[in-house]
Amino acid sequence: MEKTILNKLPVPTFRWLGVNGVEHEIKKYETKNVSVSADKDIIRNDVTESSKFTIDAQNGETSEVVQYIKSSGEISLATEINVHNGAKVRLVQVFENETGAVSEVAAKVDENAVFELVQVYLGGEKTVSEIKTELAGRSAAFTADIGYRLTGEDKLDINLIAEHFGKKSTSEITVNGVLEDTAEKTFKGTIDFKTGAKAAKGSEKENVLLLDSRVKNRTVPLILCAEEDMEGSHGASIGKLDENHIFYMKSRGISEEKIYELAARSRLMQVISKIGDDQTKARISEALQWGEEDE
Amino acid sequence: MSMKEKTQVADIDRSLYDFRYEEDEGEFLDSGISTDIIKEISDEKGDPDWMRELRLKSLEIYNKTPMVDWGPSIEGLDLDNIVTYIRQKSRMNTNWEDVPEDIKETFERLGIPQAERESLAGVGAQYDSELVYHNVRKEVAESGVIYTDLESAMHDPKYADLIRTHFMKLVPPTDHKFAALHGAVWSGGSFVYVPKNVHLEIPLQSYFRLNARGAGQFEHTLIILEEGSYLHFIEGCSAPKYYEAALHAGCVELYVGKGATLRYSTIENWSKNMYNLNTKRALVEEGGKIEWVSGSFGSHVSYLYPMSILNGRGASAEFTGITFAGEGQNLDTGAKIVHNAPETSSYMDTKSISKSGGVSTFRSAVVVKENAVGSKSAVNCESLMLDSISRSDTVPVMDIRTDKADIGHEAKIGRISDEAVFYLMSRGLSENEAKAMIVRGFADNVSKELPLEYAVEMNNLIGLEMQGSIG
């Protein structure tokens, strides 16, 4: 076994914060190769062993590829996606592992193509997840909706990088999460405007609800820019619920405990609502122990 | 044509900062850093034993500490050839008339004694390695405020203990390589002490000038504010331009007592061959407040992130900053805030501008410790790109370890809108003037926090940077 640095921050910062990368022991995996062509509406995959997925979407194809990552031990998953001119792919990754996973998504998005990523993290002792999207073509579009609910001693490190090369390319990153018990999470999100990405737009938002005094949350939203004609923004809101919000709900007879439960759920529901496949939605709701009836 | 100048308050010439006097070769200590050089500095200054030890210990740490592995490149800096200490021709003066002619003229041209006469409670001026002038108004001295050079204070039995217990305690030599270098070769700088409940209504000012070629400036500023006191301290920096790289590795340690407020303003305009690796840190006790106002215009490379440690209940920090990176500049600036007590709050408002190939990076850290329940932090940073050969990066980190906190962060990056330029042009402003006006407006968060004459100077610097080269 050798130690490797994963999830490297594209522009490293103060060492003492410990956000520049994740040291991880890489095991030697037997990797299964899976090739997916995006010619069906919904393609579901159970990922129970280390795998490498290649997803290829040609012009006019629209597809939702779902991956359930669930195994008894740690696994490694690599997903390579090519969204060619005019195609549209939605990749839904549901992390159900108890132990953890090392996941890497590498996407290339061509002219007028759309890549939508939905990730839901339902736990994992140690999950290291990297997403690198290259917006190569004119008007290439990328959206990422990421949700997590971490409890116990869960640890999650996400490193998302959206690189804008194409003119008028867009990226929209929305992260919603809840941390409980002694869970730890680091979200690093980078929007990188390369020279020539004229009229590109990128935005990034993270909304974290902290529900225990022992949680650790790190949010690292980078914007890198080498092009004058662009617009970028990021925003983060971390902590407890707004007091006016709590007061208002209490005045309608809802207990504080219930208010937090509702808030946690609504954050994740925002992410889940981006999934097209009803079966997957139901599966996540069940895992979160939220019955259909009180959705 | 004349109208052009009228949009600026009063035009200044870069040559105002670029002029210089030839220094006398005999006054230099050998370049590079060795135990001998450190001992020589100690001898020269008559250091007490603890200071001798601290210098040597720092050198040891310096030799062991690796270079930073993030941020702008400092390869152009040849540390073995930086002159760490330049002995001054005369000792410190409290009478302006006694300052040597060439040094006096340098400061006169920078408007320093004039500023003192007009609006300052006290002023200190450092030329290369030593403080050459220090003076405080009589009524200020009578209130018990001490404003003197650090070295005489260190030898004065009244303050010796105070200095020994505070010096490099907030920024230890182990902090990073340049803090260690500072500990080994520091020279000059100011000591300020404000007694309990004393409010200084007018600011104190320190002015640093690095005149010698291929030299380093390593001044140390130590400020102690007792309970309930108030001080505004202004720091100005400049240097003429030489072809060799110069180094500024100063250190600022600020102790803000219970309920005290310290405002620390800096307009930095080092010449564009300066490596500015400065460390500034404030420790704020219960109910105290630190307010940083920072304008970074000069230097070739800057690493500058004033840090506020909020150590007592209800302590707060405000940071207002602007960075303007033009041609040949790589300015990495920002702030660090550590919430280390309940109900502490911090507010950061920064602007950065990149132009003509300049690189600006906003870098920040907001750390909320487990014990900082009920704390609040809001960070707002905006960047402006003036062309596509420049670069602007935003690298903030938030590390939050309690659920009972309220942390917000907003960042925006963009360009000058064509619509806004057209609107201003339709009222008769030229394209350059319109853009300069929009940039001045963008920098307004800082200029309105500065005393008037500094706001004017800052606007002039912006005008100077914007003039003629865009559109």
Place this chain on the structure above:
Amino acid sequence: MSELLKIDDLSVSAEDKEILHGVSLTVGEGETHVLMGQNGAGKSTLGCAIMGSPEYNITGGHIVFDGEDITEESPDKRAKKGIFLSFQNPIEIPGITLSEFLRNALEQTTGKRIKLWDFKKKLKAAMELLGMDSEYADRDLNVGFSGGEKKKAEILQLLVLEPKLAILDETDSGLDVDAVKTVSKGIEEYRKKVGGTLLIITHNAKILEAMQVDRTHILLDGKVAKEGSGQLAYNVLENGFESIVSGV
């Protein structure tokens, strides 16, 4: 009366789409003209093209002002020659106060240094006339102003800058009755004091009530569909466009 503005066979496009197709019209010095037309007819485009907005490309024809061809001039040169556009949506500029901005603009357009005291006096008088609270002078330009306040601030600039030609692009739209009255008062003051020339783009009868309109131009699909006396404007307001232009 001598010709102040002459638009000659002007074609204008935005983002490769032609909006104006060969518009010609002439405005004499000291006259008041009204420019009407349905939404999308190209009225604002014409106003912006006269001012030299970079959003529009002039693909044919000329704009002559005060005897000089200004088709290629930058907006600031046009302003210095005496053209003023009251914007339909005035832009917000943070960090620059209304007063600082206006003093700069006045110095630029007149080419003279203005004493702070004289400027303040002039600004104060104009603000009083428009019923604007004096604190607006120290607020950032248009930032957080309501729609009505923005329009008043445009008229305030008109009164301070005293241009030869004022193009008012729907300055009255979205205003309540009292605000329209105030704006009209400002325009009347401009006419009285400067004897200026007006090109008014409007849909509204109210603003024309107190005015002596000399000539009316009606735009339809990027062309001048009809021209006539001042009376034509009032007819349009009474009967709508259809009856007027249906014969074209």
